[in-house]
Amino acid sequence: QSGEYLVSIINDVLDLSRIESGKLRVSHTAFDMKELLDIVVQLETYPAGEKALNFRLVCPGTFHRGFLGDAVRIKQCLINLISNAIKFTPEQGTVTLTYREVQENGNYTRARFIVEDTGIGMSEAFMRQMFHPFEQEESSLISANVGSGLGLAIVHSLVTLMNGTIQAESKLNQGSRFI
Numbered sequence: 478q479s480g481e482y483l484v485s486i487i488n489d490v491l492d493l494s495r496i497e498s499g500k501l502r503v504s505h506t507a508f509d510m511k512e513l514l515d516i517v518v519q520l521e522t523y524p525a526g527e528k529a530l531n532f533r534l535v536c537p538g539t540f541h542r543g544f545l546g547d548a549v550r551i552k553q554c555l556i557n558l559i560s561n562a563i564k565f566t567p568e569q570g571t572v573t574l575t576y577r578e579v580q581e582n583g584n585y586t587r588a589r590f591i592v593e594d595t596g597i598g599m600s601e602a603f604m605r606q607m608f609h610p611f612e613q614e615e616s617s618l619i620s621a622n623v624g625s626g627l628g629l630a631i632v633h634s635l636v637t638l639m640n641g642t643i644q645a646e647s648k649l650n651q652g653s654r655f656i
Contacts, residue, residue: 489627489628490627492627492631493627493631493634496631497634501638503546503547503635504546504547504549504550505545505546505547506546506547508543508544508545508546508548509542509543510540510543510544510588511540512542514534514536514574514576516552517552517555517559517574518534518574520556521556521563521574524560528567529568529569530566530568530569530571530572531569531570531571532559532563532572532574533573533574534573535573535575535576536576537576537578540576540578541578544588546588546639547639550638551590551639553635554590554632554635555574555592557632558655559592561629562594562596562653563594565594565653566594566595566596566597566652567596567597570595570596570652571595572592572593572594572595572596573592575590575591575593576589577589591654591655591656592655593652593655594653594654596652596653597650597652598647598648598650598653599614599647599649607645608629608632608643609630643656644656
């Protein structure tokens with residue numbers, strides 16, 4: 478486990494370095510949205526179950542499956558956000574991934590993902606800097622959940638590279654919501 482954690486930190490540092498140097502390129506290839514969502518849910522169901530969390534996917538009964546974009550980087554962002562939600566949500570809490578489609582210009586559909594939890598939330602002070610590398614909330618509540626402080630910075634950078642936006646809403650002891 479320690480080795481896997483170390484490899485994940487190294488990969489985060491390398492990703493951030495590639496992003497900051499302009500060497501990371503996002504692809505614009507066809508992918509299946511249902512398949513992407515299924516994989517993310519499969520990967521995060523076990524960690525959520527280990528903490529007895531209610532983890533669920535909410536999406537329309539029917540939606541477009543064919544999209545152009547970088548499925549690998551979208552999955553990376555979603556897994557990072559969901560993993561954080563799982564990490565900072567106490568047992569018996571809820572983590573929800575919601576998928577929506579937003580019609581644009583009549584011919585295009587933009588994907589909207591919402592990751593929300595009933596976790597410990599974030600302070601206003603931390604939220605002002607949460608997308609900066611190596612930033613972590615200072616609180617005794619999270620001392621057992623130490624990370625590298627790179628995840629949200631990477632998510633923000635990847636979303637920006639993919640011409641998307643990310644915003645967060647949170648209240649201490651009430652949970653967080655990333656859109």
